Amino acid sequence: MVDTLPVSFGYENIKRVIIPENELKARIAEVGKCISLEYSEKPLLLIAILKGSFIFLADLCREITVPCEVEFMRSSSYVGNSTVSTGNPKDIFGIDKDISKYHVLLVEDIVDTGKTLVRVTEQLKKLNPLSLKVCTLLDKPERREVDFSPDFALFTVPDVFVVGYGLDFDEKYRNLPYIAEVSL
Numbered sequence: 451m452v453d454t455l456p457v458s459f460g461y462e463n464i465k466r467v468i469i470p471e472n473e474l475k476a477r478i479a480e481v482g483k484c485i486s487l488e489y490s491e492k493p494l495l496l497i498a499i500l501k502g503s504f505i506f507l508a509d510l511c512r513e514i515t516v517p518c519e520v521e522f523m524r525s526s527s528y529v530g531n532s533t534v535s536t537g538n539p540k541d542i543f544g545i546d547k548d549i550s551k552y553h554v555l556l557v558e559d560i561v562d563t564g565k566t567l568v569r570v571t572e573q574l575k576k577l578n579p580l581s582l583k584v585c586t587l588l589d590k591p592e593r594r595e596v597d598f599s600p601d602f603a604l605f606t607v608p609d610v611f612v613v614g615y616g617l618d619f620d621e622k623y624r625n626l627p628y629i630a631e632v633s634l
């Protein structure tokens with residue numbers, strides 16, 4: 451297990467490990483069990499919001515012991531000017547299923563201001579899923595700007611910028627096996 455800070459070139463901004471790999475694994479196993487109980491005998495569709503949730507989704511789905519299907523979507527509202535949402539319905543793409551036949555569990559990397567998930571859940575609701583819940587790896591409640599509470603939040607993190615385990619800064623650090631604080 452690699453929970454020590456990497457020292458190689460390009461990792462100078464990594465300040466400290468916040469959630470080590472073994473804690474991620476244990477908590478994901480725990481929540482995988484809860485999800486399996488809740489969705490037994492229900493058609494379950496996991497929808498992961500790319501790119502940040504790709505590693506979490508891969509580990510979480512292997513801890514789910516009931517049948518489930520997987521789709522991916524991207525949230526494109528911050529394309530270009532990073533502070534202005536396009537509010538464009540093209541936010542949702544890549545889902546080529548009729549989700550009205552499924553209980554949908556959205557899988558996200560982190561809830562920060564909450565704006566992404568408010569917008570994405572509103573759009574998914576229009577497609578009439580049997581139910582819609584949100585599972586996020588990380589929750590940063592101090593940063594919330596809109597009223598949003600995830601149904602499953604595995605870890606609460608302080609108001610610092612975090613990377614690793616799928617989360618990036620400028621597309622880097624997604625491959626770190628733990629969650630770390632980065633100095634910007």
Ligand code: IMP
Nearest residue numbers: 502561562563564565566611612617618
């Ligand atoms: P929102 O502010 O809740 O809409 O979050 C938007 C997106 O910003 C999240 O899905 C993440 O991809 C990204 N994000 C927010 N905080 C962090 C962080 O600390 N590290 C990496 N990405 C973050």
Ligand code: MG
Nearest residue numbers: 499502559560
């Ligand atoms: Mg994200």
